[in-house]
Amino acid sequence: MTYQVIIPAAGQGKRMGAGKNKLLLELNGVPVLIHTLRVFEEDEACTGMILAIHPQDEMEFKELLNKYNVTKVINLVPGGEERQHSIYNALQTVKNDGTILVHDAARPFIQKGQIQRLTEKARETGAAIIGVPAKDTMKKVQDGVVVETVERSSLWAVQTPQAFRISLLQEAYEKAKIDAFVGTDDASLVERLHQPVSIVEGDYDNIKLTTPEDLYFAEAILKKREKEFC
Ligand code: CTP
Numbered sequence: 001m002t003y004q005v006i007i008p009a010a011g012q013g014k015r016m017g018a019g020k021n022k023l024l025l026e027l028n029g030v031p032v033l034i035h036t037l038r039v040f041e042e043d044e045a046c047t048g049m050i051l052a053i054h055p056q057d058e059m060e061f062k063e064l065l066n067k068y069n070v071t072k073v074i075n076l077v078p079g080g081e082e083r084q085h086s087i088y089n090a091l092q093t094v095k096n097d098g099t100i101l102v103h104d105a106a107r108p109f110i111q112k113g114q115i116q117r118l119t120e121k122a123r124e125t126g127a128a129i130i131g132v133p134a135k136d137t138m139k140k141v142q143d144g145v146v147v148e149t150v151e152r153s154s155l156w157a158v159q160t161p162q163a164f165r166i167s168l169l170q171e172a173y174e175k176a177k178i179d180a181f182v183g184t185d186d187a188s189l190v191e192r193l194h195q196p197v198s199i200v201e202g203d204y205d206n207i208k209l210t211t212p213e214d215l216y217f218a219e220a221i222l223k224k225r226e227k228e229f230c
């Protein structure tokens with residue numbers, strides 16, 4: 001069961017406030033970007049990665065791909081204004097049909113088993129995403145006042161990767177472009193085609209590195225995994 005993966009990496013990491021793309025920050029001496037790419041490099045089911053990058057990062061990223069022997073990047077495309085535009089650019093380079101994953105470069109802790117379960121589900125249904133049940137009590141708030149306590153049992157926090165039949169994702173992205181719709185994930189574009197999207201239960205440690213405190217969590221996750229390997 002093979003797949004290709006689009007990896008949006010063209011952000012600026014403004015909320016991380018590191019003064020550079022957060023994907024260049026190091027965890028255990030290795031850049032976040034490389035932690036993420038290694039998962040796909042080492043997964044034999046992955047036949048190719050398409051990376052969306054910011055032109056200002058191009059030289060540095062290329063050097064890192066060489067240094068860490070990342071061989072499966074088949075295309076580097078320029079990123080766009082928003083994440084969605086970066087992925088749109090990447091999708092233009094995908095020709096054959098099959099399964100495509102979209103995975104944020106800023107989520108370095110994704111694991112092969114989860115990718116496998118996700119791609120299997122997408123193969124069956126056309127669209128599948130990974131997520132975890134919400135743990136906190138969730139409330140809808142307006143102007144500083146609670147409007148409603150939302151029933152938690154039906155709420156999931158959604159992550160990447162998200163997996164799709166290629167033609168379905170391309171159709172969804174074209175429609176979003178025509179309608180000038182910008183969503184916060186890929187599945188929301190597919191939902192607009194009234195296509196069912198399945199959810200696969202993932203892992204709470206598949207965090208996205210967004211703000212500085214996420215780096216503490218990242219160190220803890222790495223330590224836990226090192227212990228598991230010993
Ligand atoms: N991304 C992208 N193109 C953009 C914006 C984001 O490819 N125009 C990528 C980021 O590099 C990241 C993923 O999309 O891997 C998720 O985005 P986010 O966590 O928001 O990262 P940044 O946009 O870099 O961070 P910020 O929003 O804080 O600036």
Ligand code: MG
Pocket residue numbers: 011
């Ligand atoms: Mg962003």
